[in-house]
Amino acid sequence: ETAGLFVSGGTMANTAALRMALSRTATWDLPGEGLQSPERPRQLTIYMADHEWHVSFTKAVDLLGLGRNTIRLVPSRADFTIDPVALDAMLDADIAAGMTPFAIVGHAGSINVGAIDDLDALAGVAERRGLWLHVDGACGALGAMLPELRHRYRGMERADSVSFDAHKWMGVPYECGVLLSRDPAMMRRAFGVTASYLHEQPDAELERYDFFDRGPQMSRGFRALKVWMSLRHHGAEGYRGFFRQTIDCARHLHALVEAAPDFEVVQPEPALYIYAFRYNPGGLDDAALDALNTRIAEAIRMRGVALVMTTRVRGRVCQRFSIANHRTTRADVTAVLEAMREMAT
Amino acid sequence: ETAGLFVSGGTMANTAALRMALSRTATWDLPGEGLQSPERPRQLTIYMADHEWHVSFTKAVDLLGLGRNTIRLVPSRADFTIDPVALDAMLDADIAAGMTPFAIVGHAGSINVGAIDDLDALAGVAERRGLWLHVDGACGALGAMLPELRHRYRGMERADSVSFDAHKWMGVPYECGVLLSRDPAMMRRAFGVTASYLHEQPDAELERYDFFDRGPQMSRGFRALKVWMSLRHHGAEGYRGFFRQTIDCARHLHALVEAAPDFEVVQPEPALYIYAFRYNPGGLDDAALDALNTRIAEAIRMRGVALVMTTRVRGRVCQRFSIANHRTTRADVTAVLEAMREMAT
Numbered sequence: 001e002t003a004g005l006f007v008s009g010g011t012m013a014n015t016a017a018l019r020m021a022l023s024r025t026a027t028w029d030l031p032g033e034g035l036q037s038p039e040r041p042r043q044l045t046i047y048m049a050d051h052e053w054h055v056s057f058t059k060a061v062d063l064l065g066l067g068r069n070t071i072r073l074v075p076s077r078a079d080f081t082i083d084p085v086a087l088d089a090m091l092d093a094d095i096a097a098g099m100t101p102f103a104i105v106g107h108a109g110s111i112n113v114g115a116i117d118d119l120d121a122l123a124g125v126a127e128r129r130g131l132w133l134h135v136d137g138a139c140g141a142l143g144a145m146l147p148e149l150r151h152r153y154r155g156m157e158r159a160d161s162v163s164f165d166a167h168k169w170m171g172v173p174y175e176c177g178v179l180l181s182r183d184p185a186m187m188r189r190a191f192g193v194t195a196s197y198l199h200e201q202p203d204a205e206l207e208r209y210d211f212f213d214r215g216p217q218m219s220r221g222f223r224a225l226k227v228w229m230s231l232r233h234h235g236a237e238g239y240r241g242f243f244r245q246t247i248d249c250a251r252h253l254h255a256l257v258e259a260a261p262d263f264e265v266v267q268p269e270p271a272l273y274i275y276a277f278r279y280n281p282g283g284l285d286d287a288a289l290d291a292l293n294t295r296i297a298e299a300i301r302m303r304g305v306a307l308v309m310t311t312r313v314r315g316r317v318c319q320r321f322s323i324a325n326h327r328t329t330r331a332d333v334t335a336v337l338e339a340m341r342e343m344a345t
Numbered sequence: 346e347t348a349g350l351f352v353s354g355g356t357m358a359n360t361a362a363l364r365m366a367l368s369r370t371a372t373w374d375l376p377g378e379g380l381q382s383p384e385r386p387r388q389l390t391i392y393m394a395d396h397e398w399h400v401s402f403t404k405a406v407d408l409l410g411l412g413r414n415t416i417r418l419v420p421s422r423a424d425f426t427i428d429p430v431a432l433d434a435m436l437d438a439d440i441a442a443g444m445t446p447f448a449i450v451g452h453a454g455s456i457n458v459g460a461i462d463d464l465d466a467l468a469g470v471a472e473r474r475g476l477w478l479h480v481d482g483a484c485g486a487l488g489a490m491l492p493e494l495r496h497r498y499r500g501m502e503r504a505d506s507v508s509f510d511a512h513k514w515m516g517v518p519y520e521c522g523v524l525l526s527r528d529p530a531m532m533r534r535a536f537g538v539t540a541s542y543l544h545e546q547p548d549a550e551l552e553r554y555d556f557f558d559r560g561p562q563m564s565r566g567f568r569a570l571k572v573w574m575s576l577r578h579h580g581a582e583g584y585r586g587f588f589r590q591t592i593d594c595a596r597h598l599h600a601l602v603e604a605a606p607d608f609e610v611v612q613p614e615p616a617l618y619i620y621a622f623r624y625n626p627g628g629l630d631d632a633a634l635d636a637l638n639t640r641i642a643e644a645i646r647m648r649g650v651a652l653v654m655t656t657r658v659r660g661r662v663c664q665r666f667s668i669a670n671h672r673t674t675r676a677d678v679t680a681v682l683e684a685m686r687e688m689a690t
Contacts, residue, residue: 008562008565009562009563009565010563010564011561011562011563011564012562015408029412030412031407032412033412034380034406034407034409034411034412034415035380035381035410035411035412036385036387036388036389036411036414036415037412040381042381043381055538055557059536059557059563062364062376062379063360063364063408063409064409064410065379065380065381065409065410065411066379066380067376067377067378067381068376068377068379069378069379069381070379070381174565174566174567175562175565175566177564190407193400193404212400216357216360217357217404217520218354218355218400218404219353219354219356219510219512219519219522220353221353221518221520222519
C-alpha cells in the first residue's frame with residue numbers, strides 16, 4: 001500500500017517527509033509535546049550529501065523547529081553523490097556522541113549538477129539502522145520513467161518517501177509538488193487532526209480519504225487536475241520524449257564544453273538535464289574567474305538571451321543550465337554558449 | 346512599514362505567524378538549533394479562546410514542532426469572545442508555573458459562530474507583556490471594510506500579524522491565503538535563507554523582494570493575480586455589497602430561528618456570515634438532539650438541498666451555516682430551514 005499527496009512544491013514535500021520520519025522515530029508524545037518534550041533525545045539528526053545543501057531543507061528544518069544543525073553533511077564523491085561508507089561511519093560517530101539520527105535524504109537529481117545518489121546503498125543503510133529514507137526527486141525522480149536510465153534509480157522503490165515537482169520537468173504550471181510514501185499510516189500519524197466541524201458525520205464511508213489528514217494544508221487547490229490533463233494530453237511516452245530531448249541537450253552542452261579550450265568541465269557527463277560548468281580562458285585566479293562567470297551570467301540574463309543563473313560547485317562560481325523545457329534545442333544550447341564567450345571578452 | 350505574503354490558506358498563514366512570533370521571542374540561536382536548543386525555555390505557550398480550537402492551529406503547532414500542549418485555552422464569554430481578564434490571570438499563573446508565553450491569538454470571525462474578539466483589549470495585554478498578537482481573520486477580517494462594522498475591529502491595527510483567506514468571503518478560487526505583518530524584519534528573520542544558486546547576483550537592486558525570504562515556500566504560484574483581477578472586477582464597493590448581503594442572510598436566519606418554536610438559538614445575533622443553531626422540538630435529551638441534528642444535516646447534504654455541516658458549540662451538535670457566497674438569498678436561507686424541519690419529522 002502506498003499514499004500520495006499533491007503539495008505546493010519541493011519545500012513542502014520535504015517538510016512533510018521529514019515530519020513523517022520524525023513521527024516514526026518519536027518515542028514520546030510528539031503531537032502533544034512536540035520537540036518541547038522533556039523526553040526528546042538530545043539531538044535529532046538528518047543526513048544528506050555535503051556538496052549541495054538545497055535550500056528547501058533549510059526551510060524544512062526551520063519550519064519543523066528542528067534547527068539547521070539537525071542536518072549532518074556527509075562527504076560526497078567525485079561524481080557528487082553521497083558516499084555511503086562515509087555515511088555509515090558518520091552515523092556510528094554521531095550515535096556515539098549522543099545524537100539520534102532519524103532520517104537519510106537521498107537525491108534523485110541534485111539541484112546543481114543533477115546527481116543521482118546510490119539509492120540502493122542508502123536504502124540498505126536506512127533499513128539496517130531503522131532510519132527513514134526520503135528521496136528528494138524534485139528535479140529528477142521522473143527520470144525513472146526512462147528504461148535506459150532506470151538502473152540509476154535502483155533502490156528508490158525501497159524509500160519510505162519520494163518527492164518530485166510536476167512544475168519542473170513535467171512543465172505543469174506552478175504550484176505542483178508531489179509526495180509519495182510507502183507508509184500511509186505514518187502520513188496520518190504525522191498530519192491527522194480532528195475538529196467538531198469536520199468529522200461529525202456518520203456517513204464515514206463517504207469520506208474515506210480526507211487530504212487534510214495527510215498533509216500540512218486544510219483548504220487545497222485541485223492540483224491533480226493539471227497533472228491529469230497534462231498526462232492525458234502528452235501521455236507517458238510523450239513525456240519520455242521530452243525528457244530524452246532535455247537530457248540530449250545537456251549532453252550536447254557537455255560535449256561542447258569538453259571540446260572548448262576556454263570553458264572548463266566541473267562535473268561528469270550529466271545524468272539528467274542539469275549541467276554546471278564555467279568559463280575559464282586560462283591565466284586567471286579563482287576570485288577573478290568567479291567574478292567573470294558572475295558577470296557573464298548577468299549579461300546573458302539582462303540581454304534576454306537566456307535565463308542562466310550561476311551556482312557554486314565545490315566553492316567555484318559556475319554557470320548552471322537547467323534545461324527543463326523540452327522545447328530547448330541543441331541549437332539553442334550552442335547559441336547560448338557562443339553568446340557567453342562573446343560577453344566574456 | 347508593513348509586509349504581506351500570499352500563502353496557501355489559513356493554516357499556512359497561522360503557521361507562519363506563529364513562527365514569526367517565536368523568532369521574536371527566541372533568545373537562543375533559533376535558526377541553528379530550533380526547539381532542540383538546550384537554552385530553550387521549558388514550555389513555550391500560545392493563548393486563544395477555549396470555545397473553538399480551530400484545526401489550523403493544531404496543524405500549525407504540529408508542523409512547527411511546538412506540540413499541541415503549547416496552546417493554552419482561555420475562557421470565553423457568553424458571546425464566544427475571549428475573556429481578556431481571564432487571559433491576564435492565566436498568563437500570570439502560567440509564568441509563575443515556569444511557562445514562557447510568546448503569542449496571543451485573537452479571532453476576527455471565529456470558525457463556528459463568527460465571533461470577533463475584543464482585539465483592542467488583546468492588543469493591550471500583548472503590548473504590556475511584550476507578546477506577539479496574531480489576529481486570525483481567515484473568515485472575517487475583511488468585515489473591517491464595512492464602515493458600520495469597523496468599531497468591532499478596533500485594535501486589529503495594533504496586531505503584529507493578521508491573516509485572512511481570499512478564497513473564503515472574497516470568493517477567489519482556492520488557494521489564496523493572505524498574511525500581513527507590521528514587522529517585515531521579523532518575516533525575514535523567521536524565513537530568510539540563502540543558497541549559492543539563489544543569491545549570487547551582483548544586481549541586488551533588481552531582486553529587492555524575494556518572496557521565498559518571507560514565507561515557507563520557494564516555488565510559488567501567482568496568487569496575487571486572481572485577487573487583483575477580482576478587485577478590479579468587483580471593486581471595494583462591490584465587495585462591501587457582497588459582504589452586506591451575506592451578513593443580511595445570517596441575520597435573517599437568526600430572526601427565523603428566534604421566531605421558530607422548534608429551532609433553538611445558541612449564539613447572539615451573528616456578527617458576520619457564520620451562524621450556528623440547532624433543531625430542538627422539545628422533549629429530547631442532549632444525546633438525542635445531537636443525533637437528530639447530525640441526521641438532519643446529513644439528509645440536507647445527501648439530497649442536494651444545500652451544503653450544511655454540523656459543528657459543536659459548547660459541546661452540543663449544531664447546524665452551521667457559512668453563508669460566504671453573496672449569491673445566497675434570504676429565500677434560499679428560508680428554504681433550507683424549512684427543508685430541515687421536514688427532514689426532522
